[in-house]
Amino acid sequence: MVTRGFVGRRQPSETGARLPPGQYLTDDFPILQIGPNPIVDRATWRFTIREGSRPIKAWSWDEFEALPRTTWHGDIHCVTKWSKFDTTWEGVSFDDLLADAGIAAPTGFLLAESYDDYTTNVPVADLVGGRALVATRYAGEPIHPDHGGPARLFVPHLYFWKSAKWLKGLRFTQTDTAGFWELRGYHMYGDPWREQRYIGD
């Protein structure tokens, strides 16, 4: 349906090609979350991988920082329609986490769990093969609490609500189990290039 008089601001073609449908480019780094930043102290921080309710492996901050590091450079896309280009993140790849735990993924799905009780679901296939990190540094610095530090999930090929802030663990689930936003109408998968913002997209 054409909107009378609307022309729109076309992006330069180089920018347009990097923008998923319905997104616009921002130089800011907007902050979106359901409540205040939880207070997360590195001295008591624990990161735990669970299968259902059973803990498989846990790391302290120092143990986590000693794991192999991976750097990722590229674009991120938020369901609220901003995209940010050329961001740099560093952390521990999901593959290296599993290797250190000495396990293969026990199921095909998991829920990322945060210190503020936020959850979000991601298929394991989207985390393996270098596609995801537990990130602890952004642009060369420790991640600010506003952006999910000390550690956040980082799955840049999905909308950024999947990259849970203040991550405290990953819980493998038998089935694809909706998290906080997915229970409230957001898409179960969230591919920006297919514009999967909400259920039914």
Added chain:
Amino acid sequence: MIEPIVFRWHQAEITAIAPVTPHVKSVRLRCALAQTYRAGQHVDVRLTAEDGYQAQRSYSIASAQDGSGTFELMIEALPDGEVSGWFSQCADVGDRVEMRGPIGGSFSWDGPDGGPLLLGGGGSGVVPLLAMLRRRAQHWRAIPAALIYSARTHAEMIALAELEQLAATDPQVSLHLAATREPGGKRIDAALVAGALTRIGAPGKVFLCGSNRFVAAASDLIMAAGVAPGLIRTERFGA
């Protein structure tokens, strides 16, 4: 089993449009989505050019559900705003856009959720809070509510006359203003928060909306005043 929410695009027609501040227009639209929404929720608005190019943005609903089949958005003209610029310079009664929603169940309120309500708005972040106060005024006047509202100047405060009238006539509502860019003006501070808490007592629900800077400052001050973080819901825009 939770019924999945599906957001489909709906047509919406502008039934009224008028400036409310130098940068903000009130836009009333007739849309099927206006039948059911909660105060605090927002909608996605989509505009389409002749060649099929589309742009979308999210806007909070300012009105409370009133059975009219319409709702009100308050749209601030942003510098270079692709969608807000169309609303500010081109939109007129009878124009049609597309919308979907309402979105944002965690940042929403209705009477059965209880109170007292502590609301904090920065700039156009006051819009979803205005909807909550309007909802409260319809059916839930026994619930105490305090609004802390920070904007650059009084002239830029959205619905200021309505808010002042409400605070003057409803003893359960208090208004705490901070005009940051006026001579003698100030930002939200501990005294403003303490004043609001004195009026309503311990809040049962806290909603904060505005820029990152406003929401971060307000959250910190409210938590420092002893309010549990779990009561606080936030919505932020910009950087």
